[in-house]
Amino acid sequence: METPKKVQYRAKFDSIFQQIGKATNSIWKGEEWSDYVDALNYKTNLLGQNANVKIEFVKDKVKALFLVGNYYTYRRYSFSKEITFSVNKDESKILKDFLERLEVKALEEKIKNILNAYKEMEEKENLERFRIEAFRRVLPFDKKAYNGKYSAYMDGVTVLFEPYTNLLEIKGNSEMALKICGKIAELLNQ
Known part of the structure; x- marks a missing residue:
């Protein structure tokens, strides 16, 4: 039985995410996605927002999905992007792909945009509550x-x-x- 790619390439991606951590001033933690899927998941938390990169191995390709914020609850207040590349690609080229094509380099900017959107949503909700309370006074x-x-x-x-x-x-x-x-x-x- 062939060794799963998540085991074969774990050290390579751990090294890449250490470099990504230096570039984005964050600490990335790697883990297996699940026992049933040949995938790795790297996650971090910056300014109270979760960010993760799911790396799924499909034959000789790698599919990387970058998610920032709570995509499933507040889709409007999140960021996601997906890229694919060859599993045999050089580590330096994968790092460049993650930082530029996947836009991991702009992690802090993406999080600030999400936080600004949350702030705007909260201000709208507060204004709405104020309006309703004004009607309740009458x-x-x-x-x-x-x-x-x-x-x-x-x-x-x-x-x-x-x-x-x-x-x-x-x-x-x-x-x-x-x-x-x-x-x-x-x-x-x-």
């Missing part, structure tokens, strides 16, 4: 939204607020709804 909307709408029940009238489209819906007692429309008209005419 009407007693529920704490939880149903189908994305917050609701308030008063005197036989249901007021629904959809914060993402700024839709305000009034249901129930037609007499009360008429009074509310009158107040809205007053506000709009001012």
Whole structure:
């Protein structure tokens, strides 16, 4: 039985990732991907973000996949790139491929972009929470939204607020709804 390539080439890729660590100011840890797949996985953590390179051996080729961030949860806030090359390629050429073609050299930049995107997402969520709380000060909307709408029940009238489209819906007692429309008209005419 032939020795798996992940065993044959482990020392070569360990050496390459030590050099990548020096180039990117990070420490890369290597491990077998699984017992069933002929692959290695190298990972690091920089600025609180995970990055890994999966190296899969397919016949005489190597498929390398570079992932930064949480690709499966926040695809928009991650980076991934894949390259292939010959398993017999020189170590110095593989290092150059990883740093340039796979863009591992730009690891810190990729992570900063992801962190900036997270920050923007958090700011949007905070603004949305602030808007919802402002509406809650005026009407007693529920704490939880149903189908994305917050609701308030008063005197036989249901007021629904959809914060993402700024839709305000009034249901129930037609007499009360008429009074509310009158107040809205007053506000709009001012």
